[in-house]
Amino acid sequence: MARTDDVELVEVAGHTVRISSPSKPYFSRGVRLTKLDIVRYFLAVAPGALRGIVDRPVVLKRFVNGAEAEPFYQKRAPSDLPDWMRTVTLSFPSGRTADEVVVDEAAGLAWIVNLGCMELHPHPVRTGDLDHPDELRVDLDPQPGVGWNDVRAVAMEVKALLDELGLVAWPKTSGSRGIHINIRIEARWSFTEVRRAALALARAVEKRCSLASSKWWKEERHGIFLDYNQNAKDRTTCSAFSVRPLPDARVSTPLRWDEVMRCDPADFTVLTIPDRFAKIGDPHAAMDERAGVLDALLTMAERDEAEGLGDAPWPPHFRKMEGEPARVQPSKARSSGKSKRVVKAEGEEVDPATAPVAKKGRRQPTMPLIVVAQSSDKAAAEAGLERWKQQHYEAAALLAPDDVLLDRMRGSAYVWYRIRVNLRHVPETLRPSQDTPDPDDDPTRAWRGTKERP
The missing domain is CATH 3.90.920.10 (DNA primase, PRIM domain)
Structure with missing residues (x-):
């Protein structure tokens, strides 16, 4: 490895890969690792890491400021791609296309890691057939x-x-x-x-x-x-051997089935996996066979x-699919009013003509959900949840762990967090009403306001 100013030149199988800002801290809250440390880790496990991404288009998830800052996704290949790397044109549900990076060798792996790609995100297709996953x-x-x-x-x-x-x-x-x-x-x-x-x-x-x-x-x-x-x-x-942005620099680690019931995922980190790989190799080495x-x-x-169990909801950016149920969360689902019979109580039916008619535009909630915090700062949103729990300690004591819903909301150029509480386990007499969230930082509010104006 040669060093000039704030650049490290790494020789990988006949290619020179330029590592910029090699001393930049990528992990500091738990272990301390630099950008160059992450590059060296991936080169140590390159045969395993490549197995999950070789000959596949890769989405670049870039942690340009390390694991403790928000990453961003980049589908299109950078303009300064080395001439020894290639791309493939991928089409998306939106109808758009993009030339995505394909990584075929260790030098290419080091090159994308230099961009901040600690998590490797390959598509489940090979470049020779982009329409049929393998x-x-x-x-x-x-x-x-x-x-x-x-x-x-x-x-x-x-x-x-x-x-x-x-x-x-x-x-x-x-x-x-x-x-x-x-x-x-x-x-x-x-x-x-x-x-x-x-x-x-x-x-x-x-x-x-x-x-x-x-x-x-x-x-x-x-x-x-x-x-x-x-x-x-x-x-x-993320594919095998990816590094996740946890304080201990944890790794997505291939296992043998006999390891599943006795392993601890905290044992698999950037500091431990190279030795494991050197000793046992890649447990998934025979996957392609x-x-x-x-x-x-x-x-x-x-x-x-x-038996009547049709399709299930698709991700929100997909067009509505044939046979797909209404793509709206149950707590906000509208009453359809199309049912031929109305069940009033177990074993008792009433004529729908005599049943109350739901007013148009009113939502008929099936889950008692309230929003308690929303912010572009995850820690601030979580602090708001704790304040809500202190204010409503009786209701908070009755919540199950999965009654607290942390939603990571992603827009075209921003990320924000919303915390909702499901009060299904709280008696109605103790349920807090929907109040102004604390904090109440919703970056879509201004946009929605402009769309709603006549």
């Missing part, structure tokens, strides 16, 4: 208050089901609180079909395991959410649909 991704997302033991239990339930279906599953820690399970598949099905298979899988696990949930809306979830929408086109998850088929999962999906 990977189904199962994202186990624990809800607030759910512990690691429950996450592992659901992961083992997923494995048991996939074993029955003849599909080989490859687990890894998410690098945070969850587990990712990847399934290599033959590139024969569209994104819509792969997502449909993932939804059938999520619903089947939910039926088998009370800890699992396939519900898209946060207010309906419990336990561990199986995020089927990670398989929709244009969605990515075990591509499976989706026939059994798609048959399950057909059975669900025949």
Whole structure:
């Protein structure tokens, strides 16, 4: 490595990669790691890290000011891409296209890490066929208050089901609180079909395991959410050996199945993974040799649909899909008024002609949700929640962990946080009413005000 001023020149397999500001702190609150430390980490595990991204378009998630500052996503390849790297043109649900970076070798890995890419976000397709994924991704997302033991239990339930279906599953820690399970598949099905298979899988696990949930809306979830929408086109998850922005520089680590029930994700960090990799290699090294088929999962999906269980909500930036239910959270769903019969009480029905008619435009809440804080500063929003709990201590004492909903809201050029509280476990006599959130910093308010003016 050669150093000139505030630049480090790194030689990687015949290529010289320029590392700017190598001494910039990337982690400081727990471990202390510089930008150059992160580059060296990725070079130490390059064969494993490349396995998840090679020959795939990659979204650049850039932590330009380190792990303790907000990152941003960059789909289009930078203009100064080295001539020894390539791109591929990807189309999105919006109809737009972008030339995205493809990383084929260790030098390219070092080059994107220099841009601040600690989390690697590849699409589940190869450059030779951008319309047919070769990977189904199962994202186990624990809800607030759910512990690691429950996450592992659901992961083992997923494995048991996939074993029955003849599909080989490859687990890894998410690098945070969850587990990712990847399934290599033959590139024969569209994104819509792969997502449909993932939804059938999520619903089947939910039926088998009370800890699992396939519900898209946060207010309906419990336990561990199986995020089927990670398989929709244009969605990515961090790949193996990615570094997550936690104070201990935790790594999304490939596991053997016999490790799942005895591992601690806190043991897998930038400081420990290079030694683990040198000793045992990559537990997912044989993944590409075990591509499976989706026939059994798609048959399950057909059975669900025949029984009246149709599609589930898509991500908000997708157009409304055929067969998709109303894309509105249940607590804000309007009463349709189309039901032929109205159930008044168990076993008692009334003529809809005599039933009260809901006024148009009024929302009929199904969940008692209130907003207690919203701010572009996550810590400020969380402090507002604590003030709300102190002010309403009787109601706060009755909340379940998953009754507190932290929403990370992302606009075109900003991120903000909203905290809602579900009062479903609080008796009506004790439920606080909706008051002005504290803090009340909603960056969309001005925009909405202009849209609502006549």
